[in-house]
Amino acid sequence: MTVSFPLSRLTRRSAAVVSVLGLLAACDGPLDYDLRGQVGAFNTTNAAQNATTGRPDADDRGLITYPTYQVAVARRGDTVADIATRVGLPVDEIARFNGVQASDKMRPGEVLALPRRAPDQVISSGTANPGSVDIESLAGSAIDGAAATSPNPGSVTTTQLQPTPAKVAKPQVQDGPEPVRHKVARGETAYTVSRLYQVPVKALAEWNGLGSDFAIREGQYLLIPIKDQSAPATVTPAAATAVTVPGQGTDTPTPPSSTKPLPQETVAPAAAAQVVPQVDVPDPTRSSQAAMSYPVQGKIIRTYSQGKNDGIDIAAAAGTPVKAARSGTVAAITADSNKVPIIVIRHDAKLLTVYANVENIEVNKGDKVKRGQTIATLRGGDNAYVHFEVRDGFDSVDPLPYLK
CATH class of the missing domain: 3.10.350.10 (LysM domain)
Incomplete structure (x- = not known):
């Protein structure tokens, strides 16, 4: 069976997982936005180089x-x-x-x-601008004067004034x-x-x-924020070059012997193109010392490829229970842009597992779960599968070594 996945779907799913990890970083501290000054295992030089300026202030109209x-x-x-x-x-x-x-x-x-x-x-909202004429006072004076001189005192005719556009300062x-x-x-x-x-x-x-x-x-x-041009750039020092002191000369390499044959060069055969087979997931009843257990029983239809598929996809029948690969705490329950649910379980300070393309979620954020506990089921459809990731902090790693 061959299962194809649109690249856009994989990209959206990967982006959603990164978003979830980013939110966890914002909440939990050790995984900061750019990780500067945080866990030593992370290299965040690029983050320092990507510093940005602040947004300009808006004018009086916003x-x-x-x-x-x-x-x-x-x-x-x-x-x-x-x-x-x-x-x-x-x-x-x-x-x-x-x-x-x-x-x-x-x-x-x-x-x-x-x-x-x-x-x-813009049309005035009724609030007088500084320096403008007080229409109300002016109208009151005119009415008083009209009442005193009118041939029919007490009867004053007024005309509704239409608001006029008010000039505003030209935007800078x-x-x-x-x-x-x-x-x-x-x-x-x-x-x-x-x-x-x-x-x-x-x-x-x-x-x-x-x-x-x-x-x-x-x-x-x-x-898109403007890069801060004043941010210091990280300069990689050039490798030291050996300098010969004048008059000292250089060592002459020993020439090959004319009486001894040169060593035979061994040429390794070209590696054959790798064919990714569909792998049967081991039966969970077998005794296993693996760090994690498979979240579902089925066939691995897509293997790990960093940056392309940051986990493995395991196909099984719709409704198959999805189980926690290892004991831990439910760190997040969210969904990607297509409303496909995602569950993240934290196992220690940096190690997390991700379960996507599931439904009927049986756990809540903050719940303690045990290895092998059912947390959801596979979604329905022709391509029912769970997308399973192992994350070491922000970095995805191949799940298979954890499952063997």
Whole structure:
């Protein structure tokens, strides 16, 4: 049996798993966003080189203006409609452009992309600007005067005044490089976007006013943080070169002997192309000293390949129990962008196992589980399988050595 997996599905699943691990890092401490100054086994030089600048401050209307586009920054209590009124653009146009509803509540600091430049004049909301004429006082004086001179005292005719556009300060265009404006595609997460542009996910969240869960939505526009040009670069020292002192000369190598034959060179035969067979998972009743047990009994239909398939996929009948590979604590229960459930179990400070493509989850976050305990079942469908990963911190490792 040959089972094929669309690359996009594998990418989305891997991204979702990385997102879960990132959230665990944010909650548990030892796995920080860029891991600087944390567990010594992690190499985080690149994170230091990817430091970013802060987001510019918005103007009085909440606008940040760049040469080719503008964004609006939400204030506390804002809805999409409030922002549209403040910047002077139709609310339906802004909502449609950002994939939101006019009544949606915004987080303070959250960013909305503008479909076009905001006008330099907006309709006054009724609040007098500094230095403007006090219409109410002026109207009161006129009414008093009219009552005294009118041939029909006590009868005053007034005309409703229409609001006039109020001029606002021309937005200041930001100096320096213009940030990339990324439109979120289906299946993307804050972590996949941050990895795509090689910026810290925490900086991406701060620039765009994301929530503590770093959730983003399809169609959302994200500002990609600007790299800090002043961040020190790590320079690898050049290898030392041997220098010969003048007059000293160099050692002459001993020439090969003319009476002794040269050693025979042994050429290894070319390795044959590796064929990945479908492997039967051992019966769990057999005595085993393996560090972990198989989560389901079936056939391994996809083996580990770092960066492509960060685990193994084991096919079995839909509804087959999925069991904990080792005793531990349920660290997270979440889902990828396609709402496919994912369970993460922590076994020690760094070792975790991941179970994806499951349903009927029988455990909750924080539960203690034992090796072999049923935690879920395989999802239905033609390709029923569990995607099983072993993670050493953020790094995926081949699960098979743990299972043998």
